[in-house]
Amino acid sequence: MITKRIIACLDVHGGRVVKGVQFVDLIDAGDPATQAARHAGEGADEIVLLDITATHEGRATLLDTVRRTACGLFVPFCVGGGIRTAGDAAQVFEAGADKVSVNSAALADPNLIDAIGRSFGAQAVVVAIDARRDPNAEDPVRDAEVFVQGGRKPVGRRVVEWAREAEARGAGEILLTSMDSDGTRAGFDCELTAAVSEAVGIPVIASGGAGTVSHFTDVFARGKADAALAASIFHFGISSARLLKEELAREGISVRLPC
Amino acid sequence: MRVTVIDYKAGNLTSVLKALRHLGAEVEVSDADLAPIASAERIVLPGVGHFAATQYLDSTGLAAAIHEAIGRGVPFLGICVGMQWLYAGSTEAPDQAGLGHFPEQCARFSDSHEKVPHVGWNSLEAKASSRLLAGVKLGEFVYFTHSYKAPVSADTAAITQYIEPFASAVERENVMGVQFHPEKSGETGLKILRNFLAWERQGMA
Secondary structure (H helix, E strand, C coil): CCCCEEEEEEEEECCEEEEEECCEEEEECCCHHHHHHHHHHCCCCEEEEEECCCCCCCHHHHHHHHHHHHHCCCCCEEEECCCCCHHHHHHHHHCCCCEEEECHHHHHCCHHHHHHHHHHCHHHEEEEEEEECCCCCCCCCCCCEEEECCCCEEEEEEHHHHHHHHHHCCCCEEEEEECCCCCCCCCCCHHHHHHHHHHCCCCEEEECCCCCHHHHHHHHHCCCCCEEEECCCCHHHCCCHHHHHHHHHHCCCCCCCCC | CEEEEECCCCCCCHHHHHHHHHCCCEEEEECCCCHHHHCCCCEEECCCCCHHHHHHHHHCCHHHHHHHHHHHCCCEEEECHHHHCCEEEECCCCCCECCCCEEEEEEECCCCCCCCCEEEEEECEECCCCCCCCCCCCCCEEEEEECEEECCCCCEEEEEEECEEEEEEEEECCEEEECCCHHHCHHHHHHHHHHHHHCCCCCCC
């Protein structure tokens, strides 16, 4: 039986894992390679590394971080942040990523999705979407607005139609972040996640708002998520993937328990 | 131990090479050059993406060289599309023949309410006689990402359930294939790769 995936997310800045609330007050949360190995050892099904600053000057540091992190990692490894061209993606794959996540660059030029998929396969392309409910829309959830620049700039796209276009262009998965829930630890946006998950035939990874085990149970059951991303819940030993999964298994959610 | 990994321009080899090296293998990457196949000790054919990419194996003569190596008894492991290529073909690219070592056809998952591709960790029900999957306990999980799959047949070494039961591993003597990604399947995957690297023809030293 297919299991629900728990994905550990590492935000990196200048070669270090950082944690802050909505990109401010960043706290150093350790070395990416060490953190990734620890999460994988504790049963995380996948590791996502996001370069949250993604400056041009920082690319060499990022590639070095990807290389070091991938070195001892034998679970799927996705890298995002600052991937603007198929050439950028190729460098990240070469450094050891299995998937890349693209967001604003794909919105600016949706052909990027097709281009990466053609060279590396659809399974290697994750389209990340940051969306906020639009109370003025006819359907505030399905028509949630898509944002870039950490939620500062709307791009005039609606979440469901953009997710469908991404799928049609060959995206392998959608990483959906609710801007309303992100950083709140008050739970995932299950309605938003379900709206996208039901609209596409590819897996949807829910992100934003994880705080307790019941939030995960909820997003898998009501939100119809195929996977859920957790960042801050794992940092500083608040919870581990192992404890989270053991509790999810008790709640009847199918998960891969570490041996 | 030396392993020849075939690069047929279908996706990224980094993870496969890394896992084999991690297990102590001396890895040699071969693309259109046939000489490494002729002297190969073990062959791995990875591959993600479209079945049509296996056309490269025919146009370069690699298919014939691999066929010959398999005939010599060289241990062979196909991963993902590399496993599907061992069959007669796939409905993903009906005009592109596979090696035909196993006579069945690969096909897309049947229509259902479940998502296709099948992405994520799923469990294996391994045949006790499988040498590739020796030590893999019932219900151990491995990582999949695919939309096409091989049917269950006499050569099936492991069955996985998704929409319908399908062959997640195939094995007949020195010819083995896995639909999942052992290089991305944690300790279980490494155990399977280790079994492949240790595979020797029975009755030989």
